[in-house]
Amino acid sequence: MLADQQLPGLDCGMCGFKTCDELATRLATNPAYLQRCIHLSKDKLSTASPTLGLECCAESSSCHGGCQPTASARSPFMTTTPWVDSLGRSFDFYLEHFPEDPGPREIIIPHNPLITREMNVTIGDILIGRPLGMSCGCPITHCGVVTEVDLRTGVITWCVTGPLAPRQHGFKDLGYYIAEAYEGLVRDTQSELKIGMRYYFQPRMCMLQWRHSGLINYLNRTDEGYQVRVEGLFIG
Secondary structure (H helix, E strand, O other), X not given: OHHHHXXXXXXXXXXXXXXXXXXXXXXXXXXXXXXXXXXXXXXXXXXXXXXXXXXXXXXXXXXXXXXXXXXXOOOOOEOOOOOEOOOOOEOOEXXXXXXXXXXXXXXXXXXOOOHHHHOOOOOOOEEEEEEOHHHOOOOOOEXXXXXXXXXXXXXXXXXXXXXXXXXXXXXXXXXXXXXXXXXXXXXXXXXXXXXXXXXEEEEOOOXXXXXXXXXXXXXXXXXXXXXXXXXXXXXX
């Protein structure tokens, strides 16, 4: 298979699959998954330069650790647009979903993880549920399609797609769940993005158009934007 020859064979797991062979199998039906391979990216972040080109004037008495990136080091996706959410609160970036996904990718776990096994949740299932309390506290019931399931831990990855599919095809109701992370693309940002920093962001398809906050713990620059994983989620 051509995809087998293209993949690096490192089994790093950064694409979301455990091995390159598993990714190659999925490429047969979803060729767009090839975009997830960071080793094939022509424009990826260097792990040896976590500060993304910051020039520090440490020798200057006026430097207090707040140095700004030089013009050449600034992200091509940075803008100076002052964005606010529907409640008038500012945020740092929009979070888009991956082009191969039907909607925003959310990693979740039911308040009772055993539900994942008891309901026999499988890839392709249509689910509904609501993120409760510390994990977000969103007042909107989320609906989506399952893309990954871990029956041992109960963790589910799904793409949030809206209420039409559950109305047309039926659904499984998770009840309350914890939103562990979002994964997606950042094309528009007014802040320099760094691993380990907490940001305010707005999911592009959020029905309420409210800002969220979360800590970026994965970051990779591609031609389409920054691939990010955001954990420690809150609304507001």
